[in-house]
Amino acid sequence: MPTVKRDTYTPDSLLSVAVRVFNERGYDGTSMEHLSKAAGISKSSIYHHVRGKEELLRRGISRALDGLFAVLEEVPAREGRAVERLEHVTRRTVEVLMAELPYVTLLLRVRGNTETELWAMSRRREFDQRVAELVKQAAAEGDLRSDVDARLATRLLFGMINSIAEWYRPDRVAHNGAAGGDSSASGGSNTSAEVAEAVVRTAFAGLRTS
Amino acid sequence: MPTVKRDTYTPDSLLSVAVRVFNERGYDGTSMEHLSKAAGISKSSIYHHVRGKEELLRRGISRALDGLFAVLEEVPAREGRAVERLEHVTRRTVEVLMAELPYVTLLLRVRGNTETELWAMSRRREFDQRVAELVKQAAAEGDLRSDVDARLATRLLFGMINSIAEWYRPDRVAHNGAAGGDSSASGGSNTSAEVAEAVVRTAFAGLRTS
Incomplete structure (x- = not known):
């Protein structure tokens, strides 16, 4: 710009x-x-x-958090078997990340010690823990494999979701050094629904056919 | 220290x-x-x-790259069906990442414009592309689901693997703001073999039982 x-x-x-x-x-x-x-x-x-740059940080992060927490209030995130709710939350979290990319990127990178940064990290942990509870519940209902620890499964799921912010660039060629894949390809060539569906299929059904 | x-x-x-x-x-x-x-x-x-800090950067990154490229030369990465080779490379990449955590973290964070940084980014892309080729070959052999694009699958796989560097801390409590999961738990409570197996199971077989 x-x-x-x-x-x-x-x-x-x-x-x-x-x-x-x-x-x-x-x-x-x-x-x-x-x-x-x-x-x-x-x-x-x-x-x-x-009032200053910290207010801009707070507003930017609020926009990301509002989008993410709203997902947890959607009907399919609140009703039904935990594994179905978890798949819905996964799909919609990817969509929010891609729709609000700069704001979610800002949230994911926060590491500092100002009041706003500590608040952001605490709210992010709260979101992660809400999802971790869904993972535990789905495991307790027998819908998740028992040979992957629930905490580890949650971390790997978020790892996959959050990594999208590293390479997805709407409407332009992905920057070099992106994590994985063909770096010469456009990061904008997949729609957010396609990426969300790929994450759900990979994480829950697995990449293997057999 | x-x-x-x-x-x-x-x-x-x-x-x-x-x-x-x-x-x-x-x-x-x-x-x-x-x-x-x-x-x-x-x-x-x-x-x-x-000679200076750039030489230290080059040496640190070389250590990470040597470990990662050595994985591709292991017999199970070179022989057999592509999907089996891919699973082996995935498992061993996680193990190298955890064993050489500071060096791989340095590699993953490189973004700059010095000669050494550009070289590091280019070598990292080379590694990613070698794995992307394995994904394509496994898909061509019918062992990977056809409804997830191979490039996207590679990216999600690396997303899951590389995110481990965000929360895994050997022998001490994971720092706050780690991606996903219970932030109060020790990041060192899983062995590298356990984490590697969890990644392979999640990515290839999926978390769902049904």
């Missing part, structure tokens, strides 16, 4: 620019000066919208 | 310290001053062993 001057900025468009810069430079490495340059507006204009 | 003065330093022990610091601060964020402090020896002593 070119750094041209703009007459008007909405909180949403400022957030979008800030999240992009946070993902490129890291949150710690981003100054208000960087945000001002990327948005093409003065620092005082940014302060008109937000 | 305390930053005490040492009388002697071997190239291997210096490398081990450097790789730890690179993983903590990022390669770009690490100066010779940081390495000198962490190793507890003077900068001129470090220059006695290596």
Whole structure:
């Protein structure tokens, strides 16, 4: 995005620019000066919208968390056998990750010690634990294989899901160094429903035919 | 590791310290001053062993790559049906990742533009492509389900494998914010053989019993 001057900025468009810069430079490495340059507006204009960069971080992460937690409230995530609910949550988590890619990427990379970062990490653990409970319940109902530990299964499932943020790039060629696969191929060539279905099939039914 | 003065330093022990610091601060964020402090020896002593930090990066990444490429040369990776070879490579890649955790972590995080970083990214893609070819061959032999695209399957497989570096911590409690699962549990409670077997079962046979 070119750094041209703009007459008007909405909180949403400022957030979008800030999240992009946070993902490129890291949150710690981003100054208000960087945000001002990327948005093409003065620092005082940014302060008109937000108290500082931590508020932008909180808003960006909230957007990811709202999308993820909403999945847990969907009817197919709340009713039926645990394994079916788990498959639904898996599918929809992939879809939310791909639809809200910059925001979920920001959430996945948070590691710091500010109040907002600690809150983000705690909310992320809460989401992970809700899914881990579904895994345990599905195992208790006999629908998951007993020779893979439930905690490990949860970690591998999230590993597969979260890794999508490393290579999926909507509408452009995947960057080099992406995890696995043909790096010359477009990361945008699979729809989010296709990727979600592939994750569910791989994780629950397995890649082997026999 | 305390930053005490040492009388002697071997190239291997210096490398081990450097790789730890690179993983903590990022390669770009690490100066010779940081390495000198962490190793507890003077900068001129470090220059006695290596030309600079890029040589330490190259050595650290070489150690990871040597371990990974050696897997492809093992007999079970070269002989038999492609799906069996693929399962062997998957299992052994997990074992190498866990045995050489700091070195593989360094490789997975490389993103920069120095000659060494570009070389590392290119070698990593080469490894990924060797595995992608195995996936394609196994699919062509009818041993992998046809409703998951081979490229996507490779990416999800590497996603699962590489994510282990995010939470596995030998002999100590896993750090918070780890991907998935019960964050209060020890990351070292599973042996590398157990984790490798769980990855192979999940990816190839699937988590579901039915």
